[in-house]
Amino acid sequence: MRLPAVWDLAPGIKERFGFQGAGKQRAMVEDGHLLLVLHKAPQRDKRKREEVFFWRQPDGEWACSGRGTGLQALRNHVKEYNQAEETFHQEYAQAETAEDYFRILEAMTPLHHATTNLHATLQAAREGIPHDRELIDLRDWAYALERNLDLLYMDAKNALDFHVAKKSEEQAELSMQSIEIAQRLNLLAAIFFPLTAIASVFGMNLQSGMEETSPWAFWLVFVLGTLSGFGIREWLLRGVGKKKQKR
Helix, strand or coil: CCCCCCCCCCHHHHCCCCCCCCCCCEEEEECCEEEEEEECCCCCCCCCCCEEEEEECCCCCEEECCCCCHHHHHHHHHHHHHHHHHHHHHHHHHCCCHHHHHHHHHHHHHHHHHHHHHHHHHHHHHHHCCCCHHHHHHHHHHHHHHHHHHHHHHHHHHHHHHHHHHHHHHHHHHHHHHHHHHHHHHHHHHHHHHHHHHHHHHCCCCCCCCCCCCHHHHHHHHHHHHHHHHHHHHHHHHHHHHHHHHC
């Protein structure tokens, strides 16, 4: 959008524009003229900035390069920011997952930056035209929007961090449970492994000379195998204990 050709701006203001567009949001004061270069409230999935100009003439009359006339057009411009801010508050109230909060933060960032620049521009306009009380009200409105977006951004970011930390904690708890289960299985294997090995040896269909041995020999082998299993168990537990002490 370009400056309307019919606007009789002070020459010093026109000379502040380059050839690549209107540039950032700012206020320019020259010989009682005030020109506000503002951007419309950013829309989702739209990176291109839409400029709109507001001209305050020395007699206090306002003109707008977009829709609307007079000072009401500037009020409507700030109101668009207010509506966008309320929309994000509603989305935040309905958010439940980390993905919801991330989407809010991603979409809200352009509006957050634009609102900060809007407040700075209206503050500069208020300093350039110090006796215009309407500018003071608009400046204060923009400040309230900036502050609300700051708080909303912090709340959404804290909520996102909390969800991420909670999920990490749940994963860590599941990992610890898996480790405990694996450790118990290893202990069971350590107890019964010697018995399995001995049973495999004595279960071989070979002549060992012990076929006619007294039943007490069986129970002796059983007791020795069980004791061997508990010995291996204690050895494993000592190894785990040493690792925990090192940590």
